[in-house]
Amino acid sequence: GENVEQHPSTLSVQEGDSAVIKCTYSDSASNYFPWYKQELGKGPQLIIDIRSNVGEKKDQRIAVTLNKTAKHFSLHITETQPEDSAVYFCAVPTSGYSTLTFGKGTMLLVSP
């Protein structure tokens, strides 16, 4: 099955700094790469995704970059704010794209 590795497991930054979370995957046929954000006491929520026909996608302060050759993709958050504090998950489609395999998650803490 698909193997998804996510790093780091925890990340602490000061407000205003940038944060980068990286995810590597094993199936070179994967073509959809989402990132989910899970706030305390809530379920994960999709925040950005990218398909393999582009290398980068931005949405305000967040961006995702993809390197298909190296089989990794990254989440970039600029000008971090305390409300960005959450657990972030990468995911990769599996099983004929019916399901997602999630990384272990990165706990991001943004200090004021």
Next chain:
Amino acid sequence: DAGVIQSPRHEVTEMGQEVTLRCKPISGHNSLFWYRQTMMRGLELLIYFNNNVPIDDSGMPEDRFSAKMPNASFSTLKIQPSEPRDSAVYFCASSYWGGSYEQYFGPGTRLTVT
């Protein structure tokens, strides 16, 4: 839309008791997923349904776990008998298969088995 609805939000039970978790997916979605989240194992897919039919239950830990989807608007995950190691947060998610891959998660049920 109210989003994915799960009940109960919290469940505390004693070892050996039966536990039933409930999920109402988003109207119009035709795929439903049950996940378990723990610190040690992260977010694990237990089972998923397409058009109310179970497609893959290979993630169900053992025979004590069972899931049903009698219609497009309701699913249950049952644990019988429950054990302390079943303590976790259980999420239900739904999506529209054939459209976006995005999965919409419910708020989860925190299960504690003592």
